[in-house]
Amino acid sequence: MFRKRNLLLVESLRRFDSTALRSRIPSKPTLFCTTVQPPAGLSWEVSSQSILKKKLETALKAHRVDDAWDVFKDFKRLYGLPDSATMNRFVTVLAYSSDSIWLSKAADLTRLALKQNSPLLSCDVLTKLSLSLARAQMAESSCNILRTILERGHVLASDVLSLVVMHLVKTEVGTCLASSYLVQVCDVTKPDTALFNLVLASCVRFGFSLRGQELIELMAKVHVVADASSIVIMSCVFEMNGMRDELRKLKEHLVGHVPPQHLRHYRHLFDNLLSLEFKFDDVASAARLVLDLCKSKDLVSGQNLGFDSFFLPVGSHHIKSGLKIRVTPKLLQRDSSLGVDTEARFVSYENSKLGITNKTLAKLVYGYKRHGNLPELSKLLVSVGGSKLCAEVIDACVSMGWLEAAHDILDDTDSAGHTMELDTYRKVLFGYYKSNMFRNAEVLLKQMAKAGLITDPPNEIMVLPETECKNAELRARLAEEIKAGEQMKVPNMLYELNSSLHYFCKAKMQGDAVTTYRKIQKMKIFPPTLQSFWIIIDMYSSLGKYREITVVWGDIKRNMASRDLEVTQDLLEKLVVNFLRGGYFERVMEVISYMKEKGMYNDLTMYKNEYLKLHKNLYRNLRASDAVTEAQAQRFEHVKAFRKFVGIV
Incomplete structure (x- = not known):
């Protein structure tokens, strides 16, 4: 019982x-x-998880970031990452912080979340964090998030993306990343003009002219229309790369299409073209351009109706099948920035008219004098500024000791029917007497008497004043030109050869291109420019001839060692990408090592993506002991070193 x-x-x-x-x-x-789990343990876990989650939500709601982080660490240690809603709220709160430490933690947390569970964080939250990181100049983390969003098949709205990029391109590293990201975006969709302008302008600002040229060609490929801002920035890239023909063609298309209200903006384009004419030592072409500028009315459009557009060849206008970009010179966005930080050096703008600066005048005077063609200088001076400008130049020449040049300009001006004032004659005369050039002085005195400027030469001589140059800036600029002329500079022949090389490469005329490239290499006075190497690398890359690019890399190294050639980040990055595509991992690590040595930025994410796209399973299961030959063993080690460098496990 x-x-x-x-x-x-x-x-x-x-x-x-x-x-x-x-x-x-x-x-x-x-x-x-x-x-x-035992029943008691399960009950404790459920209640503990709920309590921690509630504490985290309460701390986030009150924006107590320190408390929220402590609770989050406990939660993560016990249960892993919270649910999607909590994670999105947590990352959002961290993204709104102005403290770089919290933003860094948010970036690390996001990286972990994406690695463990890609859909855990929404695109909106990722966008907010990317913007905050860009604003804090944490460019790499910001761009990595942009790339993640792109991999999901999403592209940010144009205004939001432009805002993020605007902060990215404030630094050199950010510009490298933004330009690479822009290339990726173009594989998915067509970005707007404003985005291209932002990145292009930063390439100009940080000296990435080679990358800038690639972006201009990309604009043509994806059919992005170039506006007034684009045109000016493109002119800066052309100037930096010595592409005079392209800039001349652009100027020709603009004649008669420039709205009066945009003339001030376009002076930068004319400034860049004038700079190239001087680099090519083409004084006659520079003079013709100066005459065009002084007739601003011929450049201006008579009517401002609609947005007239035209197609501009990109690369070379001689190639009929080449790329063309649509240009709308009258379209200038209201909030648009030209992206040109510096003042124009050669072209001035005053009273709604274009003019020339003293620097331009000095280059013309020194150039014509050096070429022994002062009569043409005199004609130009009379056409541009009349007797007043002639007097200023004569005064500056006297102060520089160029007395005979001053006398020649004086004679030419008189012959053209522009009689100079007595004061100008007296300055030249004083210069002759001061330099003991008495015969020249006598000739000038006779001229003055014949012109009726003096009646008693001996008495005039006794009262000659010693006056300073009225245009002190012009005199200083002439002194600069003399000093610059004494220094070694890129010869105009090299610019001409680069232009030919560019044409041959774009036309895929490999034989002529190689011949021209070798001719450039043989120039003993000056090494090939970066543009020389970039152009030939670009041709070989388009033809898939990566082995030939290794030879060019050898040429670059020799010129760095013997001729003090300074290479830029964009050229070296192009080499890395091409060597990756060709599977030359020893060369890849060699270039990367050089970039690290020089403190240049390496875009690991881009390298990693390029590798995974082409060589994902290369030597994945192979061990060093499996190598049959020494070459294979070395290649294995280089691949291993690269995978480790970019973080491929």
Whole structure:
């Protein structure tokens, strides 16, 4: 009887335990663990998880970031990452912080979340964080998030993306990343003109002219229309790369299409073209351009109706099948920035008219004098500024000791019917006497008497004043030109050869291109420019001839060692990408090593993506001991070193 009662009691307790357990276990399966836990342990875990989650939500709601981080660490240690809603809220709160430490933690947390569970964070939250990181100049983390969003098949709205990029391109590293990202975006969609302008302008600002040229060609490929801002920035890239023909063609198309209100903006384009004419030592072409500028009305459009557009060849206008970009010179966005930080050096703008600066005048005077063609200089001076400008130049020449040049300009001006004032004659005369050039002085005195400027030469001589040059800036600029002329500079022949090389490469005329490239290499006075190497590399890359690019890399190294050639980040990055495509990993690591040595930025994410696209399974399961030859063993080590460098496990 007693035993039977005990059995009933045990059975009753067992049923109570089972009922109580079922009532305590929630119906949502997400709270279950995959491992079997005792009932008491499961109950404790559920309550602890709920409590921590509630504490985290409370701290986030009150924006107590320190408390939220402490609770999050406990939660993560016990249960892993929270659910999507909590994670999005947490990252959003961290993104709004102005503290770089919290932003860095947000970036690390996002990287972890994306690695473990890609859809855990929404694109909106990732966008907010990317913008905050860009604003804090944490460019790499910001761009990595942009790339993640792109990999999901999403592209940010144009205004939001432009805002992020605007902050990215404030630094050199950010510009490298933004330009690479822009190339990726073009594989998915067509970005707007404003985005291209932002990145192009930063390439100009940080000296990435080679990358800038690639972006201009990309604009043509994806059919992005170039506006007034684009045109000016493109002119800066052309000037930096010595592409005079392209800039001349652009100027020709603009004549008669420039709205009066945009003339001030376009002076930068004319400034860049004038700079190239001087680099090519083409004084005659520079003079013709100066005459055009001084007739600003011929450049201006008579009517401002609509946005007239035209197609401009990109690369070379001689190639009929080449790329063309659509240009709308009258379209200038209201909030648009030209992206040109510096003042124009050669072209001025005053009273709604274009003019020339003293620097331009000095280059023309020194150039014509050096070429022994002062009569043409005199004609130009008379056409541009009349007797007043001639007097200023004569005065500056006297102060420089160029007395005979001053006298020649004086004679030419008089012959053209522009009689100079007595004061100008007296300055030249004083210069002659001061330099003991008495015969020249006598000739000038006779001229002055014949012109009726003096009646008693000996008395005039006695009262000659010693006056300073009225245009002190012009005199200073002439002194600069003399000094610059004494220094070694890129010869105009090299610019001409680069232009030919560019044409041959774009036309895929490999034989002529190689001949021209070798001719450039043989120039003993000056090494090939970066543009020389870039052009030939670009041709070989388009033809898939990566082995030939290794030879060019050898040429670059020799010129760096013997001729002090300074290479830029954009050229070296182009080499890395091409060597990756060709599978030359020893060369890849060699260039990367040089970039690290010089403190240049390496875009690891771009390198990694390029590698995975082409060589994902290369030597993945191979061990060093499996190598048959020494060459294979070395290649294995280089691939291994690269994978380790970019973080491929």
